[in-house]
Amino acid sequence: MYSNEQLQQLFRYGCALTTNEQQAQDLLQDAVESCLRQPPNKQAALMSYTRTIMRNRFIDAARHQQRFPQDTIDDEQITLDMDVRMLEDIVIDENELDSLWALLEPLEREILFLWAVEEYSTAEIAIQLDMPRGTILSRLHRLRKRLQDQASGISTGGRV
Amino acid sequence: MKKPLNQAVKTKMSQHTLSAKHLSELQQRIQTSEVRPAVNHASRFKLAGLLAAVFFTALFTAMLLPHMDAPEKQSMVQLIANEVVKNHLNLKPLEVHTNDIDSLIHYFTQLDFLLRPSREVNDFKDRLMGGRYCSLQGITAAQLRLKTQTSSKANTLYQTEYRKAVFGPLPDIDRNQKPLVAWAKGIKVRIWVEKGVLFAMTDISQTNDK
16 A cells, blocks of 8 residues: 555655654554545545645644644735745755754645655645645745745854 | 755655664554455455465465565565666756765765665766765665766666665675666666665666567
């Protein structure tokens, strides 16, 4: 049903959500068992389906602990040419990313994972997360600003 | 060293790896669960038939097993070949362009092994074009690109730490064993172990129809 590579990829998705390998393992195991009880209609959708289950479980648990913020759409102006490509010109070193990673919200890490590792487009991310494209664009805009601000803060020994 | 954000995230995430033990437990659980519903819904006759089939299959397998290669070894070799060919055909951009193995070693700081030329690859240093981070069956790997000797095309060479628990038994050329050959999408892939490193390399000089 799942290849080892797919399980590793799902585990990494869990790590992106939780930033904790043990929690990611639990999340993956729960989701896989849930998929086995009620498999998706198409085998092709297995990965996306499993990720959705992992995400829902994570949100349930996090909301229970009041850690997962409700998403709100920004009032800031979203231009039509915004896309995940807006992240492509950002360069960062490993230490900076490590420092930033834990400061990002789960949704921001999730978007980064889907963009960088799964190589999803904005539209595909919106479908995977079942969110309006505008919400994703807004998050991307905020994420880019945050990455740039915090990366420059780190490089100058600033506020992070 | 600064790198594009997507590459940095990819590298960071590739460091998270399920252990072979967890992977094996998970696969075992999946396989057990996949069989269970059929048993639950089977009628008595179906159940009896199923048990008989299992019995005869086990008997048949036990009789044939000494004459066959282990099936998990076959399937893992094919999985490796499939993954290597898939990424060979994708031809994603190299993260570092160099024909100097020392520069590559300097770049691939996240690997648990040392990149090295292989006795199985002629003119390694002259043919090396560069590399990128990748993974093989979930294990962090280096994906190198090498010019072919006869054309302008390139072959893909994977190197990763050889973990027997994950990859199963593979031929070790230091013990005078010959590389395994598998095919995927018409492309030949040779797989071997050398000095504790797993090598998997496409050979586009040969195709299925030859």
